[in-house]
Amino acid sequence: MSTSASTSLDGKVVVVPGGTGNVGEGIVRAFLKAGATVVVPSRSQSRLDALVKLIGPELGANLKTLAAGYGTFDDADQLATRIVKEYGRVDHVVASVGGWWMGKALWQIGQDDWQKVFVDVATSHMALARSFVPRLADDGSYTTIAGFSGQKPYPAAGIVSMQGAAQLMMREAFSAELKGQRRINDLVLGPIINRSRPGGDPNWLTADQVGEAAVGVARTPSIADEHVVLDTVEDLKKTLARVAG
Numbered sequence: 465m466s467t468s469a470s471t472s473l474d475g476k477v478v479v480v481p482g483g484t485g486n487v488g489e490g491i492v493r494a495f496l497k498a499g500a501t502v503v504v505p506s507r508s509q510s511r512l513d514a515l516v517k518l519i520g521p522e523l524g525a526n527l528k529t530l531a532a533g534y535g536t537f538d539d540a541d542q543l544a545t546r547i548v549k550e551y552g553r554v555d556h557v558v559a560s561v562g563g564w565w566m567g568k569a570l571w572q573i574g575q576d577d578w579q580k581v582f583v584d585v586a587t588s589h590m591a592l593a594r595s596f597v598p599r600l601a602d603d604g605s606y607t608t609i610a611g612f613s614g615q616k617p618y619p620a621a622g623i624v625s626m627q628g629a630a631q632l633m634m635r636e637a638f639s640a641e642l643k644g645q646r647r648i649n650d651l652v653l654g655p656i657i658n659r660s661r662p663g664g665d666p667n668w669l670t671a672d673q674v675g676e677a678a679v680g681v682a683r684t685p686s687i688a689d690e691h692v693v694l695d696t697v698e699d700l701k702k703t704l705a706r707v708a709g
């Protein structure tokens with residue numbers, strides 16, 4: 465990252481729901497490197513403690529953890545209200561919520577699987593977006609992290625694909641209704657090299673590279689209402705070539 469990029473978000477408040485996760489960790493690290501104050505809410509204090517250790521004390525001075533969920537509209541509203549009260553503003557949100565799941569064909573899915581993988585995750589994404597988008601700074605942005613399986617069915621992971629498709633359409637519907645009042649984008653990721661899967665194809669992005677792309681999207685006014693596809697390192701290069709200097 466260039467020197468200007470490394471200081472470009474000084475004083476900005478960035479909320480990363482899902483920041484405790486495999487991909488979220490890289491997003492949190494990249495925004496901290498860019499100078500932002502990063503607020504990470506989580507349902508679990510122990511996952512927040514683990515994130516603080518992963519980030520380390522040097523970079524972690526501006527990492528603010530919050531043991532609070534956002535699985536219902538009320539919880540997300542309370543979270544957004546609390547963050548605006550405590551930090552005075554929200555500039556950017558990057559929602560990296562929900563993980564991978566597979567093992568059953570659609571006709572084998574039980575009610576519990578459906579609730580956990582589709583309903584809970586879709587509800588959290590909607591709850592976050594409806595609470596935070598109206599509270600964003602005028603020049604702020606909202607980015608939702610999605611996966612390739614939301615655009616292409618993945619056998620034995622159909623409910624992950626269905627949730628991803630709903631998430632991508634949520635973003636498109638927000639864009640259609642906001643009509644440019646706020647910037648909202650989604651990053652459509654391929655497989656990501658991360659702390660739980662440290663090896664992989666050299667063309668795959670790392671979690672830190674997803675973070676680099678998310679920072680670039682947040683600070684580039686011309687990237688609005690887009691599916692930003694990040695399947696490979698080549699895609700990342702194309703995205704970074706577009707970001708504001």
Ligand SMILES: NC(=O)c1ccc[n+]([C@@H]2O[C@H](COP(=O)([O-])OP(=O)(O)OC[C@H]3O[C@@H](n4cnc5c(N)ncnc54)[C@H](OP(=O)(O)O)[C@@H]3O)[C@@H](O)[C@H]2O)c1
Nearest residue numbers: 482484485486487506507560561562563584609611653656
């Ligand atoms: N890992 C990959 O290779 C990959 C590839 C393509 C796309 N993605 C996308 O990246 C995003 C994050 O994936 P990840 O691999 O980082 O997942 P992960 O490690 O399982 O992390 C998921 C995060 O979501 C949060 N979360 C909140 N409510 C949740 C709920 N009801 N169910 C599940 N998680 C919930 C968790 O926070 P707390 O538990 O702390 O509250 C956790 O921080 C997802 O949108 C995924 O589709 C990942």
